[in-house]
Amino acid sequence: MKFGDVPELFGYENYIIARPVLYNFLHSKVPKERIHMGVKITETSQNDNGVKIHCSNGAVCEGDILVGADGAYSIVRQNMYNQLKAEKKLSPTDAKPLPYSTECLVGQTRVLDLGDFPRLNQEDCQFRNIVGDNKPYSWMTFTMKDNTLCYVIVKYLDQEKSKHDGSFNNSEWGSKAAKAFCKEVQDFPIVSGSKKPLTLGDLIAWTDKDKISKVMLEEKVFETWYHGRIVLLGDGE
Numbered sequence: 331m332k333f334g335d336v337p338e339l340f341g342y343e344n345y346i347i348a349r350p351v352l353y354n355f356l357h358s359k360v361p362k363e364r365i366h367m368g369v370k371i372t373e374t375s376q377n378d379n380g381v382k383i384h385c386s387n388g389a390v391c392e393g394d395i396l397v398g399a400d401g402a403y404s405i406v407r408q409n410m411y412n413q414l415k416a417e418k419k420l421s422p423t424d425a426k427p428l429p430y431s432t433e434c435l436v437g438q439t440r441v442l443d444l445g446d447f448p449r450l451n452q453e454d455c456q457f458r459n460i461v462g463d464n465k466p467y468s469w470m471t472f473t474m475k476d477n478t479l480c481y482v483i484v485k486y487l488d489q490e491k492s493k494h495d496g497s498f499n500n501s502e503w504g505s506k507a508a509k510a511f512c513k514e515v516q517d518f519p520i521v522s523g524s525k526k527p528l529t530l531g532d533l534i535a536w537t538d539k540d541k542i543s544k545v546m547l548e549e550k551v552f553e554t555w556y557h558g559r560i561v562l563l564g565d566g567e
């Protein structure tokens with residue numbers, strides 16, 4: 331498939347948009363009273379008559395159905411699976427914890443000088459994916475409309491891990507761990523359009539500390555995505 335075939339195949343172009351911009355856009359389209367910010371669902375329950383959610387602010391809401399769209403660590407899914415487990419209906423695959431086989435570093439630079447990174451000058455997003463030669467890494471860079479650059483660096487692990495493994499160590503995921511990851515990859519080359527050869531180290535130096543994180547890409551497709559009055563949507567299923 332060629333990049334130019336995308337609109338014909340899918341009906342629209344691909345867009346790359348920073349998460350805060352997307353959130354703000356969605357927020358501006360939904361009436362304010364329909365969104366409760368800073369409130370977490372802590373518990374869910376259901377019976378033949380309806381479904382109930384308990385929230386972190388003490389509120390309890392009732393309804394006919396519940397759509398859980400609360401992400402990869404969905405509390406709605408966890409509660410639904412606890413119920414299925416108690417009823418001895420949870421499949422062995424769904425009972426297993428989320429596995430991961432890659433570690434990932436993501437970042438977004440400050441607004442850059444076009445002289446430092448001439449490819450920012452191009453109208454279309456300049457998306458470059460580099461696969462390491464004999465190294466267990468791949469790295470992607472993509473230019474944004476606001477003259478910033480986003481990057482994703484993926485490290486492929488030798489074996490599948492899980493947060494429930496005895497070897498899992500929380501200290502591998504804080505800001506110190508992100509710093510160590512940056513050091514590991516700082517000499518990897520990138521394509522910038524500049525005469526001066528640039529590396530991921532340059533991008534890291536152009537990034538504010540709070541705009542860089544090491545994330546775990548836990549991957550699993552669950553089999554059960556509904557039960558009774560509860561249905562899951564998005565990463566939670």
Ligand SMILES: Cc1cc2nc3c(=O)[nH]c(=O)nc-3n(C[C@H](O)[C@H](O)[C@H](O)COP(=O)(O)OP(=O)(O)OC[C@H]3O[C@@H](n4cnc5c(N)ncnc54)[C@H](O)[C@@H]3O)c2cc1C
Pocket residue numbers: 369370371372399400401402403404405434436545563564565566
């Ligand atoms: C590093 C990274 C890069 C990615 N890049 C891309 C990409 O380039 N393109 C792409 O298409 N996808 C990308 N993804 C995947 C994409 O982000 C997810 O697939 C998508 O966000 C899933 O949407 P969702 O609505 O299921 O969950 P989320 O976007 O995770 O939303 C869940 C929401 O539920 C809220 N929530 C969680 N728990 C509770 C609770 N107990 N009570 C109330 N609310 C709760 C959270 O605050 C959050 O707002 C990326 C993911 C990661 C981690």
